[in-house]
Amino acid sequence: DTAVSQTPKYLVTQMGNDKSIKCEQNLGHDTMYWYKQDSKKFLKIMFSYNNKELIINETVPNRFSPKSPDKAHLNLHINSLELGDSAVYFCASSPGTRSDTQYFGPGTRLTVL
Amino acid sequence: GDSVTQMEGPVTLSEEAFLTINCTYTATGYPSLFWYVQYPGEGLQLLLKATKADDKGSNKGFEATYRKETTSFHLEKGSVQVSDSAVYFCALIYGGATNKLIFGTGTLLAVQP
Numbered sequence: 001d002t003a004v005s006q007t008p009k010y011l012v013t014q015m016g017n018d019k020s021i022k023c024e025q026n027l028g029h030d031t032m033y034w035y036k037q038d039s040k041k042f043l044k045i046m047f048s049y050n051n052k053e054l055i056i057n058e059t060v061p062n063r064f065s066p067k068s069p070d071k072a073h074l075n076l077h078i079n080s081l082e083l084g085d086s087a088v089y090f091c092a093s094s095p096g097t098r099s100d101t102q103y104f105g106p107g108t109r110l111t112v113l
Numbered sequence: 114g115d116s117v118t119q120m121e122g123p124v125t126l127s128e129e130a131f132l133t134i135n136c137t138y139t140a141t142g143y144p145s146l147f148w149y150v151q152y153p154g155e156g157l158q159l160l161l162k163a164t165k166a167d168d169k170g171s172n173k174g175f176e177a178t179y180r181k182e183t184t185s186f187h188l189e190k191g192s193v194q195v196s197d198s199a200v201y202f203c204a205l206i207y208g209g210a211t212n213k214l215i216f217g218t219g220t221l222l223a224v225q226p
Contacts, residue, residue, distance in 0.1 A: 004156075031212055033212075035214075040218070041151075041200055041221075042216070042219070043202065044216070045213050045214060045215075048212065056213055090156060090157065092157075094212055096212070100212065101159050104149075104156040104157040105156055106156040107155075107156045
């Protein structure tokens with residue numbers, strides 16, 4: 001039973017396209033996140049939702065739009081893809097309190113050509 | 114702002130050698146501290162955590178102690194194995210209402226037989 005799952009695992013697309021990455025967690029957690037890992041392995045938070053409400057929105061281009069249809073899902077839609085968007089995107093979830101462990105998905109490797 | 118500094122990698126060790134990966138942090142208040150591990154081609158897994166000063170987190174032979182006086186959370190293991198080869202991330206939970214994980218840059222560990 002996969003706790004946090006992401007689809008697709010790999011995504012290769014052309015500049016200017018629009019794409020979505022889906023995330024689902026079956027842990028019953030209240031809070032979900034999107035992180036971006038660049039080519040140097042540096043990880044940075046992008047967004048966080050708690051009970052479908054946006055609570056963290058870092059300095060991310062507005063081409064990136066998260067959508068949470070329910071507590072178990074947090075999708076990431078990216079418009080007008082650019083070369084610099086190439087990265088690994090990780091979804092994560094946590095029960096919700098400050099010191100809680102965050103559980104990460106396997107990642108989606110996005111390559112923009 | 115809050116930040117985490119890790120030693121630069123890669124760290125290359127022979128099997129059964131002693132491992133230390135240094136991590137120091139800057140934070141307002143009292144963050145919770147984490148070590149995550151990323152095996153090749155996989156997502157992040159929690160390795161261990163500590164939520165208050167002098168706590169020791171431990172898992173799979175790895176240990177780290179939350180040292181408030183030196184603002185450090187160094188990772189140690191007495192005898193590494195080839196299977197420990199991975200990227201190790203030190204992280205803290207931002208001291209506020211949100212659950213924003215702030216990561217260090219990661220340290221690549223390569224263990225040779």
